[in-house]
Amino acid sequence: MKFRKPTANQAKRFVLYFLIVCFGNAMSAAASALFIIPNDFVMGGVTGIGILIRNLVSAEQEWIVEVTVYIVNGVLFIIGALLLGKKFALATLAGTLLYPTFLTVFTQLNMLYVEKYGHAIASDDAMLAICMGSLMFGVGIGVVVRIGASTGGTDIPALLAHKYLGMHVSLALWVLDGIIILLQLVAVPLEAVLYGIIINVLSSAALEVVAPIGTRRAQVLIISRKYAEIREMIFRSLNRGVTILHGETGYLHETCRLVMTVVSQREVARLKNEVQKIDPEAFFTVSSASEVRGRGFTAERVILPPIDHAAGSEPPEEGKDDE
Numbered sequence: 001m002k003f004r005k006p007t008a009n010q011a012k013r014f015v016l017y018f019l020i021v022c023f024g025n026a027m028s029a030a031a032s033a034l035f036i037i038p039n040d041f042v043m044g045g046v047t048g049i050g051i052l053i054r055n056l057v058s059a060e061q062e063w064i065v066e067v068t069v070y071i072v073n074g075v076l077f078i079i080g081a082l083l084l085g086k087k088f089a090l091a092t093l094a095g096t097l098l099y100p101t102f103l104t105v106f107t108q109l110n111m112l113y114v115e116k117y118g119h120a121i122a123s124d125d126a127m128l129a130i131c132m133g134s135l136m137f138g139v140g141i142g143v144v145v146r147i148g149a150s151t152g153g154t155d156i157p158a159l160l161a162h163k164y165l166g167m168h169v170s171l172a173l174w175v176l177d178g179i180i181i182l183l184q185l186v187a188v189p190l191e192a193v194l195y196g197i198i199i200n201v202l203s204s205a206a207l208e209v210v211a212p213i214g215t216r217r218a219q220v221l222i223i224s225r226k227y228a229e230i231r232e233m234i235f236r237s238l239n240r241g242v243t244i245l246h247g248e249t250g251y252l253h254e255t256c257r258l259v260m261t262v263v264s265q266r267e268v269a270r271l272k273n274e275v276q277k278i279d280p281e282a283f284f285t286v287s288s289a290s291e292v293r294g295r296g297f298t299a300e301r302v303i304l305p306p307i308d309h310a311a312g313s314e315p316p317e318e319g320k321d322d323e
Contacts, residue, residue, distance in 0.1 A: 021094050021149050028140030028151070029102035031203075034110050035133030037065055038120035042184045042196035043137075043203075044177025046072045046153040047103070052180070055187035062107055069100040073152055080156040084163070088150075095144065096152035126195070134199045138206025145211045154180075174204075217289045218268045222259040222275055223247070224282035230259050233274050238267055262289060 032047050050065035077096045081089035122129035158172035181196040245258040
């Protein structure tokens with residue numbers, strides 16, 4: 001197969017992709033190394049396994065966490081590559097190497113901070129350390145997930161559970177993290193484990209907020225006799241696609257046309273006002289769409305069709321509905 005030189009746009013997208021992956025892994029590693037590990041909290045994931053090993057061997061040796069994360073990440077990566085394929089291996093390679101590397105870097109920075117000030121960051125305020133650690137960790141992982149990358153680690157057994165056991169990935173991750181946190185009862189007091197549960201819940205909440213950022217849209221459904229004018233307005237004013245649905249009223253069993261479109265959250269008020277100008281009696285509903293892909297959102301701008309001014313409010317021909 002002949003190698004093709006990437007275009008300038010493809011090169012820029014790759015660089016941006018790599019920088020985002022680096023940023024996400026750096027933030028999550030900083031959360032672990034600066035707030036969670038030095039304050040003797042526990043957590044799930046591969047870092048949680050590292051904390052467990054450290055507490056069983058020697059609670060003073062922070063390097064044990066780093067080495068354990070490297071080893072476990074490497075073993076899980078090999079298992080994932082063998083059972084999930086080469087494509088998966090390439091997609092998770094960056095996260096497998098970057099996170100433990102950044103963990104080592106920020107652990108060294110934390111040691112410098114402790115040498116200078118005599119204590120870890122927020123060591124006298126447990127809730128501050130928990131909130132900052134959870135927020136940073138969740139945002140870091142969320143940024144990586146947002147662009148479709150993987151952080152490796154416990155993502156791999158979760159994906160294996162999904163492939164071979166049919167378990168949902170998010171459920172498998174919750175189960176794995178829960179087991180890892182509870183196992184640490186053998187080395188730390190119950191209080192530390194309860195803090196670990198809080199960290200896991202807060203970081204998951206932060207991830208759920210960050211991961212869909214920029215993809216949430218509003219799906220709008222409009223029922224009006226003046227659907228043709230509304231259709232034209234959406235094309236011309238908002239530059240959004242439209243689908244005309246065929247419906248029937250529930251009471252009089254009259255045929256009707258429904259205009260369905262997807263717009264950004266900021267465009268909802270503008271669309272509502274424009275629809276009201278055209279037809280004050282239009283029925284207008286708005287629902288949330290967690291992600292939208294396609295022309296007008298993840299592709300080029302909508303190509304406007306020619307307008308048939310003689311069409312009026314006549315129903316479109318079958319098979320000619322706009323999408």
